[in-house]
Amino acid sequence: MKALKRVYLDNSATTPVDKEVLEAMIPYLCEEFGNASSIHFFGQRARAAVDRARHQVAELINARPIEIVFTSGGTESNNLAIRGLVQANQQHGKHIITSQIEHPAVKEVCIDLESRGYEVTYLPVQKDGIIRLEDLKEAIREDTILVTIMTANNEIGTIQPVEEIGDFIASLRQKGKKIWFHTDAVQAVGKIPINVEQIKCDLLSFSAHKMYAPKGVGALYVRTGVRLRKQNIGGHQERERRGGTENVPGIVAFGKACEIAKRDIPRNYFRLKTLRDKFESQVSKKIPDVIFNGARENRLPHISNITFCGALGEGLLIGLDMHGIAVSTGSACSSGRVEPSPVLLALGRSETEARESLRFSFGKFNTEEEVDYVLEILPEVVQNLRYVHHHSEKANLANAPA
Numbered sequence: 001m002k003a004l005k006r007v008y009l010d011n012s013a014t015t016p017v018d019k020e021v022l023e024a025m026i027p028y029l030c031e032e033f034g035n036a037s038s039i040h041f042f043g044q045r046a047r048a049a050v051d052r053a054r055h056q057v058a059e060l061i062n063a064r065p066i067e068i069v070f071t072s073g074g075t076e077s078n079n080l081a082i083r084g085l086v087q088a089n090q091q092h093g094k095h096i097i098t099s100q101i102e103h104p105a106v107k108e109v110c111i112d113l114e115s116r117g118y119e120v121t122y123l124p125v126q127k128d129g130i131i132r133l134e135d136l137k138e139a140i141r142e143d144t145i146l147v148t149i150m151t152a153n154n155e156i157g158t159i160q161p162v163e164e165i166g167d168f169i170a171s172l173r174q175k176g177k178k179i180w181f182h183t184d185a186v187q188a189v190g191k192i193p194i195n196v197e198q199i200k201c202d203l204l205s206f207s208a209h210k211m212y213a214p215k216g217v218g219a220l221y222v223r224t225g226v227r228l229r230k231q232n233i234g235g236h237q238e239r240e241r242r243g244g245t246e247n248v249p250g251i252v253a254f255g256k257a258c259e260i261a262k263r264d265i266p267r268n269y270f271r272l273k274t275l276r277d278k279f280e281s282q283v284s285k286k287i288p289d290v291i292f293n294g295a296r297e298n299r300l301p302h303i304s305n306i307t308f309c310g311a312l313g314e315g316l317l318i319g320l321d322m323h324g325i326a327v328s329t330g331s332a333c334s335s336g337r338v339e340p341s342p343v344l345l346a347l348g349r350s351e352t353e354a355r356e357s358l359r360f361s362f363g364k365f366n367t368e369e370e371v372d373y374v375l376e377i378l379p380e381v382v383q384n385l386r387y388v389h390h391h392s393e394k395a396n397l398a399n400a401p402a
Contacts, residue, residue: 004323004324005323005324005373006324006326007324007325007326007366007370007373007374008326008363008366009325009326009327009360009361009362009366009370009374010326010327010328010359010361011210011302011361011362011363011366012154012155012187012210012302012303012328012359012361013328013361014209014210014215015209015210015211015212015363016212016363016365017212017213017214017253018212018213018256018257018260020256020260021212021213021214021253021256021257021260022253024252024253024255024256025214025249025250025252025253025256026249028046028049028248028249028252029249032045032046032049032248033046034046034248035245035246035248036049036050036237036245036246036248037235037236037237037245037246046246046248049248049251049252050070050246050248050251050252051065052252052255053251053252053254053255053256054068054070054251054255055255056255056256056258056259057219057254057255057258059258059259059262060189060190060194060258060259060261060262061185061189061194061195061196061204061206061221062194062195062196062197062198063196063221064224066224066239067221067222067223067224068219068220068221068222069219069220069221069222069238069239069241069242070217070218070219070238070242070246070247070251070254071217071218071219071220071242072216072217072218072247073207073208073209073215073216073217073218074103074105074184074186074205074206074207074210074218075105076218076231076232077186077205077206077207077218077219077220078103078105078106078109078182078184078205079105079109079231080220080228080230080231080232080241080242081148081182081203081205081220081222081228082096082106082109082110082113082146082148082182083109083113083229083231084228084229084230084231084241085145085146085180085182085202085203085226085227085228086113086118086145086146087229088227088228088229089145089178089180089227090145092143092145092178092179093141093142093143093144093145093178093179094117094118094119094143094145095118095119095120095121095141095143095144095145096110096113096118096119096120096121096144096145096146096147096148097120097121097123097136097139097140097144097146097147097148097149098110098120098121098122098123098147098148098149099122099123099124099125099131099149099150099160100122100123100124100125100342100346101125101129101150101153101155101156101342101343101346102148102149102150102184103150103154103184103186105184106148106150106184110122110148119143121139123135123136123139123149124346125158125346125347127347127348128158128294128295128296128298128347129153129156129158129293129294129295129343129346129347130158130159130160130161130295130298131149131160131161133161133164133165133168136149136165136168137168140172140179144179145178145179145180146179146180146181146182147165147169147179147180147181147182148181148182148183148184149162149165149181149183150183150184150185150187151183151184151185151187151188151189151194151199151204152185152187152188152191152192152299152300153187153294153343154186154187154303155293155303155305155341155343155344155359156293156294156295156299156303156305156343156344156347156359157187157294157295157299157300157302157303157304157305158294158295158298158299159188159192159295159298159299159300160183162183162199162201163198163199163200165181165183166181166198166199166200166201167200169181169200170200180202180203180226181200181201181202181203182201182202182203182204182205183199183201183203183204183205184205185204185205185206186205186206186207186210186218187210187300187303188206188300189204189206189207189210189211189261190206190210190211190212190257190258190261190265191265191268191269191272191300191301191302192265192269192300192301193265196221196223201221201223202222202223202226203220203221203222203223203226204220204221205218205219205220205221206218206219206221207219208250208253208254208257211254211257211258211261212257212260212363212364213250213253213254213256213257214249214250214253216247216250217247217250217251217253217254218254219254222241228241230242230243232244264364268301268364269301270301271364272301272302272362272363272364273301273302275362275366275368275371276301276302276303276304276360276362278368278371279304279360279362279371279374279375280292280304280306282375283306283375283378286375286378286379287308287378287379287382289308289309289310290306290307290308290309291306291307291309291349291353292304292305292306292307293305293306293307293344293347293349293357294347302361302362302363303359303360303361303362304359304360304361304362305344305357305358305359305360306357306358306360307344307349307353307354307356307357308356308357308358308382308385308386309353309356310356310385310386311356311382311385311386312355312356312385313329313355313356313357313358314329314355315385315388316358316381316382316385317329317358319381319384319385320374320377320378320381323377323381325373325374325377325378327358327359327360327361328358328359328361329341329357329358329359340354340355341354341357344357360374
């Protein structure tokens with residue numbers, strides 16, 4: 001019996017661990033097992049490894065090591081950034097501005113804060129998934145304290161004008177307004193160059209497992225001078241900003257992944273974009289009635305979100321999985337839900353179109369042969385599902401009461 005070919009095209013959900021990253025991490029699971037807060041030899045070896053990783057992480061985004069706070073991942077980084085900032089500075093206002101297409105790790109925090117007396121403005125996006133800077137400027141109020149807009153979307157890959165937002169917020173601060181800018185860069189860091197000095201953000205969230213390192217570790221960039229109220233209470237770690245014993249192996253792995261990303265971003269960007277563009281070009285030739293979602297140019301190189309009209313996304317996902325191909329119907333954090341993607345609805349897609357969409361996300365270990373295999377299987381899976389859908393609709397019409 002022929003072995004099932006396995007192709008993983010869900011790299012926006014998580015990535016496999018790079019062998020270089022694993023090799024750097026392994027000693028800190030075994031012989032270098034010390035607690036980084038201990039003052040003896042074992043502890044200080046661990047502390048040195050954490051400090052080294054902090055430098056590696058900071059260099060990737062052009063930050064200072066002192067500005068990096070290690071967390072358990074992107075969700076905690078977003079919580080610490082948003083809750084920590086507004087709670088520490090609430091005397092300056094209780095109004096937050098975000099977008100309609102933020103990741104749940106931002107959107108759900110904002111919804112929770114609304115129940116606690118904060119007001120939130122959710123900016124709409126244009127058909128390409130990009131906010132209008134004019135809408136942001138119009139939304140600013142006397143009591144606006146925080147703007148939180150993602151760097152790039154996890155479902156459609158669209159890149160927001162974060163540098164222009166950063167310039168605008170910085171100009172308001174120069175006039176004496178107490179306002180801060182946070183960006184969720186979980187999908188962007190490691191894929192495109194990120195420079196916190198160019199963005200002029202005050203807070204930036206990112207995560208290791210999107211960058212070929214293990215799950216369970218992330219970071220928050222906190223610009224020097226920004227006050228946060230810590231959310232993890234119970235220890236003095238991370239300069240009093242995040243209590244809890246440091247995940248030394250994970251942090252070491254994260255540092256190595258950032259070092260590799262800094263070295264390889266230009267090469268990987270070109271390669272991923274080439275794979276994705278070939279894939280999209282062939283899909284448009286082989287499969288009729290498809291819609292490509294999000295900006296065509298201003299987007300990450302590895303994400304392709306496509307609506308296959310007349311074929312439900314969940315059916316497509318299952319059909320592809322039976323052929324060994326892993327993709328996603330949207331954000332992995334929401335995959336247990338059957339509601340249509342809020343991101344696609346915000347673009348103006350109908351509920352039906354949103355349910356007929358798949359996200360293909362490529363990674364640095366994907367090959368051209370794998371893409372060819374997906375292009376061989378996908379048209380047949382779409383055609384079969386459309387056939388079933390068409391005939392079930394005909395049957396429903398035939399059985400409808402006169």
